Amino acid sequence: METNHIEAFRTALAVQLGVSEQHISLFGKGRQGLYALLRALEIGEGDEVILPAFTCVVVPNAILYAGASPVYVDIEPCTFNASVKNIEAALTPRTKAIIVQNTFGLSPDFDPIIELAHQHGIFIIEDCAHGFGGQYKGQANGTLGDAAFFSTQWNKPFSTGLGGFVYAKSPHLAKAMREKELKLQAPSRLFEWSLRMQLLARKYLLRPALYWPLLKLYRKLSNWSIVSGSSESTELVSTEMPKNYLRAFGKNQAREGLRALSHFNELLAHRQKVAAFYDDLFRSLELPRPHVPSYASHGWLRYPFLVKDREKFLRKAEQERIPVGDWMRSPLHPVSSDWSQWKYRYGEYPTGEYLSAHVLNLLTDADITEKQLTRIADFLRKNIHELMPLPQALQGKPVQCTQLEEAGIG
Ligand SMILES: Cc1ncc(COP(=O)(O)O)c(C=O)c1O
Secondary structure: OOOOHHHHHHHHHHHHHOOOHHHEEEEOOHHHHHHHHHHHOOOOOOOEEEEEOOEEOHHHHHHHHOOOEEEEEOEOOOOOOEOHHHHHHHOOOOEEEEEEEOHHHOOOOHHHHHHHHHHHOOEEEEEOOOOOOOEEOOEEOOOOOOEEEEEOOOOOOOOOOOOEEEEEOOHHHHHHHHHHHHOOOOOOHHHHHHHHHHHHHHHHHOOHHHHHHHHHHHHHHHHOOOOOOOOOHHHHOOOOOOOOOOOOOOHHHHHHHHHHHHOHHHHHHHHHHHHHHHHHHHHHOOOOOOOOOOOEEOOOOEEEEEEOOHHHHHHHHHHOOOOEEOOOOOOEEOOOOOHHHHOOOOOOOHHHHHHHHHEEEEEOOOOOOHHHHHHHHHHHHHOHHHEOOOOHHHOOOOOOHHHHHHOOOO
């Protein structure tokens, strides 16, 4: 009998998250899962959805496609997530949901946000695009709020090329989401075949030494629509929903997902070990580090760090073939101007804007070896003058997030 890869994938996800598979629905991309969730929660015209002013533009897009308004809140400097204080200040009688993001795989402090949402009868949606595998107080990221959407796009905690899924906590919402999934149009054979070829190419070609040439090639080919980039060009210039926005998750994607999930725990342990290496290095160099609280076990999709001049640093990294990522180069990544159509007012979110002008990230992927780590550490030591220093007053002391804020980093 032919294996039903889609159902097997759903079950594997449920096992990993510690939930029932009835509560998981699959989508062509994470953003589609968010859109479907908003519709299932009947959030639309006249409603407001709070989200961090440091996200991917496809998130406010989904809110706008549903007819609701995105309301941005500034983030904290070393969690890269919105604080409860900023969220509370943005609440209005029209607020229907709060999106809480696991930026770079860093888990936010959920409890105070959940408490606030309960007090006001507001839904919590976790943007777990970066957060799968991480935990908050021993519970899987994505299972803390009312619902969560996840991404399995190329660079995510595990990849199916493109793809996404949703966890919905209440049986009622879960049923509504499964009904939405059933109505989705299956991906074309051509799409599935092309994605499979790209996944194969990635598996055999992606090595740290080839990181820069492949990244450039991928960006070029996706601009020309030859490979499946994560966004259509219309999504980056307009807030109108593209045609055929919603798509089902394909069989081949499910097969790939199953393969990736079968060794996900080793990958997660590797990411955490690599991040601990970077963290020790940044501590020894007295540089600002992301917040590593006792309440969370971060998934560490990437290790974020701050540089003075991003373009200069990237040029040097490329010359020396050091893999460095540049996600969130804008508060609504990757849109670099004309934010008003997303209802984003540039200048009102100083921390997110500052961080998005200075942040880069180090990779934690499976192919980052000990030898690579030594090269990366040597490169960072050699270029220490290019990295954002800790304020004098904090040097030599354990740094708290609030201290960084007070010291003006952010
Ligand atoms: C923070 C964040 N949220 C949501 C998404 C959307 O995920 P997808 O590409 O699967 O739609 C991304 C994508 O990269 C992201 O970085």
